[in-house]
Amino acid sequence: MPIPAYCPPAPGRVPLLGHGPALLHRPLSFFEATRTADPLVRVGFGPVNLFLANEPALVHRIQVDTDTFERGRFFEALAGNFGNPLIAASGPLHQHQRRTLKPPFSRRSVRTYTEVIADETEARVGGWQAGRAVAADEEISDLVAAAVLRCLFSTELSHATVRDVRETMNAISRRLLPQTILPAALGTIPTPGNRRFIAAVNRFHATVDQLIRERRAAPGQHHDVLSALLDSTHPETGAHLTDVQIRSEFLILLFAALETTSTSLSWAVFESVVRPRVQRRLQDEADRVLGGGPVTYDRLTDLVFTRKVIDETLRLHAPMLSTRRAKRAVTLAGVVIPKGAEVGYSPRAVHRAADLYEAPSVFDPDRAGPDDGTDRPRGAYFPFGTGPHRCIGEHLALTTMTVVLASLAARWDLRIAPGTGRISEVNSSLPHLSSLPLLPTSRV
């Protein structure tokens, strides 16, 4: 019988506190440093002992092998914020809900959303004034939220409510990593921060409850997520979902959609704006493909360079951590992982690995992309995950990002607003920009 291999600790461990201080104080560099030459490293923080996979083949297996791995602590912490929706479950409950939700995310549905996304983009960026600085990250977040609410929930909310909704989502996201590490009771202590947070979540629930009530009262002819949820039944009881259950599914979908899409889009804009040559190529492509018209679904495939900018953005700016839990004892790279142990991988670390990518920290939209036939192994690039939990909103996200980026390129010449201080990368489960003040100059 082979002797089980030793699993070395990740760099940055200190006596007694383990990796906690590194994780809390410098998570970005911590996660990047976890990708050592070892296929698997151990990370210990608070009560959690996490086995982190470095080898792409292991990263891939953890995502696809649902007989061995289920949703773990990280996702449970997230789902707990939303009342544990079915889509966040594991096994048959998850599969049932995924099937229920599939139609409004299909390519056919996304085709019909393209006009809505182009419309919301125009409503926002068409209102910018030449020579007047805009907080582009906020504008992008608002327009993504408005577009997603219209596409998936056929809902048009006021600007103020849309902003409230997405700010609450941001607050949940900011709390996610500490929440996973620290005892849950800390979140209920009535500090001003916790009180503000709870009030925002309650406001948010009230908004969604109102939407559900209105739709029940006047169902109409919608083929959106809200209709799919109202028609769906619980896989175990066969009963229709209650309003509270629908709210829970609604909220997690909105969360999954907003923060990811708007953060990635802000990065894509930033990366192109600070590289005039990249911006110029985006503009040339937008001029050639769109010819002064709006972005339509059929034109998306011709926006080849725009898509390369997006693919490269998703490589460079990936989430810090994704985890699962071992349902049974399993051996990975010779290491025996006990049943119940947390297992994970850092998309950020893998996407920036020097043995997988040349000059990995450089933003290079011309590097070989996922479909360009490289010899990169499976599990080296997975911006939307893979396996049964692969992002259900992938096509919608890519469509939204392409429409917005191309529309911006067609209309505006952008640069960082003069006088802006340092723009930095902020720690979060999905790291984001500290700000994005841009100065637009008209191109049309």
Ligand code: HEM
């Ligand atoms: C750039 C934007 C996006 C990125 C980078 C992204 C990334 C991901 C990733 C990596 C996963 C897999 C997580 C795992 O394996 O643990 C995932 C799952 C998921 N995403 Fe996205 N996502 C994006 C946009 C969206 C949008 C627009 C929606 C729409 C609601 C969405 C809904 C979901 C849902 C529901 C899941 C869970 C799927 C399941 O477990 O079956 N995402 N996403």
